[in-house]
Amino acid sequence: xxxxxxxxxxxxxxxxxxxxxxxxxxxxxxxxxxxxxxxxxxxxxxxxxxxxxxxxxxxxxxxxxxxxxxxxxxxxxxxxxxxxxxxxxxxxxxxxxxxxxxxxxxxxxxxxxxxxxxxxxxxxxxxxxxxxxxxxxxxxxxxxxxxxxxxxxx
Amino acid sequence: xxxxxxxxxxxxxxxxxxxxxxxxxxxxxxxxxxxxxxxxxxxxxxxxxxxxxxxxxxxxxxxxxxxxxxxxxxxxxxxxxxxxxxxxxxxxxxxxxxxxxxxxxxxxxxxxxxxxxxxxxxxxxxxxxxxxxxxxxxxxxxxxxxxxxxxxxx
Numbered sequence: 001x002x003x004x005x006x007x008x009x010x011x012x013x014x015x016x017x018x019x020x021x022x023x024x025x026x027x028x029x030x031x032x033x034x035x036x037x038x039x040x041x042x043x044x045x046x047x048x049x050x051x052x053x054x055x056x057x058x059x060x061x062x063x064x065x066x067x068x069x070x071x072x073x074x075x076x077x078x079x080x081x082x083x084x085x086x087x088x089x090x091x092x093x094x095x096x097x098x099x100x101x102x103x104x105x106x107x108x109x110x111x112x113x114x115x116x117x118x119x120x121x122x123x124x125x126x127x128x129x130x131x132x133x134x135x136x137x138x139x140x141x142x143x144x145x146x147x148x149x150x151x152x153x154x
Numbered sequence: 155x156x157x158x159x160x161x162x163x164x165x166x167x168x169x170x171x172x173x174x175x176x177x178x179x180x181x182x183x184x185x186x187x188x189x190x191x192x193x194x195x196x197x198x199x200x201x202x203x204x205x206x207x208x209x210x211x212x213x214x215x216x217x218x219x220x221x222x223x224x225x226x227x228x229x230x231x232x233x234x235x236x237x238x239x240x241x242x243x244x245x246x247x248x249x250x251x252x253x254x255x256x257x258x259x260x261x262x263x264x265x266x267x268x269x270x271x272x273x274x275x276x277x278x279x280x281x282x283x284x285x286x287x288x289x290x291x292x293x294x295x296x297x298x299x300x301x302x303x304x305x306x307x308x
Contacts, residue, residue, distance in 0.1 A: 043232045091252065
């Protein structure tokens, strides 16, 4: 299934979210300054905030905090998909993997794919959304599965 | 096992992280302004950025973004525990649950507990850290399990 562009449209209910439906959610590049600024606030480890320490550290250079990588994807999918859903609430994340260090100045591109759609009680469904960020070579850097409750029409 | 205060100390290797070892990682209260400012940047959904829309929304009031709640815990455990580890890198999160909406002006208190410690190759171990944030009544608002590789002495 090829990804559809995430254009604005009508509110999406559970019935509009068949397993396999896939959304392009955008691209973003983090500068070294952005990586360090986020990490100073939320994850001030040497390899996220200091380029010299990072060069000598486990990643061999500056790498974004996992919390930052997740936030980048959340912003993309919030704008392009979740804001269009008849959402009742988020439940959490059942999987989140950081597959490669995220370096400065690499464009990250996101997709969100419906991976499960299960009626819970009348009027709502549990929707799983598989999120992926890939680098410029198409290699995944982050995979996650988010769970949310979405209203159904029926 | 009662939690130990997270005081600065020597670098912690895999051998220092038996299953069940538990660390107090701090407390933090988010104001309505902080909740809205984070969400404007990373998760601009109406119930995270606008108090009137939030009152009419699924949470019946302003609630912090899940990305924000995670970042609050990451900051606590980064300062109190991860900065002390002989870390080789994070691998991801195998579970992340948001159990209750996080409202403004509620103190969140964190703990980090070693839940798995498994040698991988010589010199390193896969460590699982179970993170919890509880509210002022001791009710959990977030649970997560983070996975990281930590050097061993042996």
